[in-house]
Amino acid sequence: MCLAIPGKIVEIDGEEAVVDYDGIRKSANISLIDCNVGDYILVHVGFAIQVVDEESAHRTYSLFDEADRRLAEEEVVNDKQDAEKSEARDSVVEKDE
Amino acid sequence: MNEFIRKIKDVASSLPETKIMEVCGGHTHTIMKYGIHDILPDNIKLVAGPGCPVCVTAQKDIDNVVELARQGIGITTYGDMLHVPGTEMSLDDARSLGADIKMVLSAEEALRYPKHVFFGIGFETTTPMTAFLLKRGIRVYSTHKVMPPPMKFLVESDSAIRGFIDPGHVATITGIDIWNSLRVPQVICGFKPDQMVRSIYKLLELIRDDDPSVVNDYPEVVRPEGNVKAKALMSETLRPIDSEWRGLGVISDSGLDPVDKELDAKVVYSDLLKDVKSKENPACRCGEVIKGLIEPYECPLFATVCTPEKPQGACMVSRNEGACAIYYQFSERSKGA
Structure with missing residues (x-):
């Protein structure tokens, strides 16, 4: 649960930032830190928790090595399956009603 | 990394x-995925x-949260x-029944579900x-817990523990001072295998020197x-409470509940929750796994009736953090079971 992933801020709009994770872009909430476009940040459940320097973002995490990328993709697929299951069930329940 | 493996042996x-x-749990994941146990000398457990x-x-x-969901409260x-x-x-079963x-x-x-209760969890x-x-x-229904009270509890109840690899992302929020109160050797550690090997070496050095410092x-x-x-946001909205931990019991000031009673689902729905009866599966040894007293494969349910697909205990649930689920994925022992 304490997994946090480094990414680079490419755009900021108020409390929201667009973050580039080695090619994949997603939004993150940046209200817990002070940061600017171009900063590398560590993101946990959709929130930036710390600014890290570029070198350590690359060196420490090698942004994503191949094994971690596969693991992360697997997690996304698992989470998506869970979410889809949830939605499918919700729609069944709604139909019943 | 080889340099530190050699230093650990020394x-x-x-x-x-x-x-x-x-x-x-993130550290447990790295340790098992990269086989860090295998590079440690026999006397280092x-x-x-x-x-x-x-x-x-x-x-x-x-x-309690299953009960709220079954009583029609969105979660x-x-x-x-x-x-x-x-x-x-x-909760998944409750969802199948229409919750x-x-x-x-x-x-x-x-925020998309403003009328729902958020079941909050984590350190x-x-x-x-x-x-x-x-x-x-x-x-919010909060099960949020804080470090380091459970570590203090463990040191006091199991004197064999000589030091801790501290959780790097918890410390990212808390800072360093909070860990000093434990007065045992600790190293705040990152999550890559080379970082972990280096931190284990530094921890063993502190233990050898009988130095109860915290190294970042x-x-x-x-x-x-x-x-x-x-930290400011947390102290504004949450207050410390005595909290129950699976396997450890109630530890004082180890949990957090909302300051605002109107937003505290335990208070708002106390009537719905007063008759909820809980009973743990007596065969499940999660409690001992959490205390570090047994390894997951020592539990008779492990990899037999308890698997990530059909977990019997909480430690088999989280693929990323649950000790049993991680051992199941990476341990040769589990494959032999």
Whole structure:
């Protein structure tokens, strides 16, 4: 649960930032830190928790090595399956009603 | 990394049988994935502690939230919580029966369901996001827990533990000072295998020198003061409470509930929850796994009736953090079972 992933801020709009994770872009909430476009940040459940320097973002995490990328993709697929299951069930329940 | 493996062997040669503990499920994951146990000398025993929030959540809290959902209260929560077995059923089972339970990947997604109760879980890394929701008026059932009270509890009840690998992302929020209160050797550690090997070496050095210091071995992320904004948000919206941990019992000031009673689902729905009865599966040895007293494969349910697909206990639920689920994925022993 304490997994946090480094990414680079490419755009900021108020409390929201667009973050580039080695090619994949997603939004993150940046209200817990002070940061600017171009900063590398560590993101946990959709929130930036710390600014890290570029070198350590690359060196420490090698942004994503191949094994971690596969693991992360697997997690996304698992989470998506869970979410889809949830939605499918919700729609069944709604139909019943 | 080889340099530190050699250094670990050197330091270990001057130590007796030494038990050290990691208290972050992320660390357990790295240790098992990269086989770090295999490079440690025989006299160094590295055990997993209470570092997986899903695993340490009390049965009672799972049962309470299942009850709220079955009584028609909408629930939002993170995916892992859905599959934790309750006394009668999991949240996922309740959802199959028609309860309105939405899984969110980020706390911010919970804002889409303003009438739902957010089932908040996690240590300091994850707590600021729940504080963010409270600040926006979302009602919360909190099982949030704090470090380091369970570590203090373990040191006092199991004197064999000589030091801790501290959770790097919890420390990112808390900063460094909070860990000094334990007065045992500790190293704040990152999550890559080379970082972990280096931190284990530094911890063994502290133990050899009988030095109860806290070394920050993850300074590129952990600042001495932590994340000041996150800490301010947490103390504004959450208050310390005595909290029940699976396997450890009630530990004083080890949990957090909302300051605003109107947003505290335990208070608002106390009538719905007063008759909830909880009973843990007596065959499940999660409690001993969490305390680092047994390895997952020593539990008779492990990899037999208890698997990640059909978890019997909380430690088998989280693929990323639950000690049993991680051992199941990576351990040769589990493959032989």
